[in-house]
Amino acid sequence: AIDPQFHENREKVGEENGVAVWGPVDEPEELGIHGTHVAVDYDICIADGACLEDCPVDVFTWVDTPxxxxxxxxxxxxxxxxxxxxxxxxxxxxxxxxxxxxx
Ligand code: SF4
Ligand code: F3S
Incomplete structure (x- = not known):
């Protein structure tokens, strides 16, 4: 599961699509955590899509991570x-x- 203490345990290494990226990042295999208030651990996400379907205010957008x-x-x-x-x-x-x- 995503580490809820990631703000303390990780370093912010940049920004993508206007969203903070928390490392470590080693593309394409390791992509880090994206976002701060709403954070998605890209290395855990399996593209299930339930978050996109269910969010009432459409916070999420698909991005390609080949x-x-x-x-x-x-x-x-x-x-x-x-x-x-x-x-x-x-x-x-x-x-x-x-x-x-x-x-
Ligand atoms: Fe925020 Fe959308 Fe998640 Fe609800 S479903 S907590 S509004 S990102
Ligand atoms: Fe979970 Fe959304 Fe990814 S439901 S597996 S974060 S697409």
Missing amino acids: GHPESDQKAEPTKEAQCIDCMLCVDVCPVDAIDVDAG
Whole structure:
């Protein structure tokens, strides 16, 4: 599952699609955690899609990640600023790849 303490345990290494990226990153096999308020561990995501389908405010967008061992698409939290902290995405992700910092 995604580490809920990633802000402390990882370094921010850059930005993609307007979203922070928390390393380590070693493309294409290792992609890190994307997002801060709404965070998706790209190395855990299997492109299930439940988060995209269920988010009431459409926070997530598909991005292509060819060559990643788990899946060749990931859910990018491009509109994390719109998040209403409903926690639906956290509940529906089958691999616990999402953390929402509602605190
Ligand atoms: Fe969308 Fe709710 Fe997840 Fe926020 S917590 S990204 S509003 S599903
Ligand atoms: Fe990925 Fe989980 Fe969404 S596997 S696509 S973060 S539901």
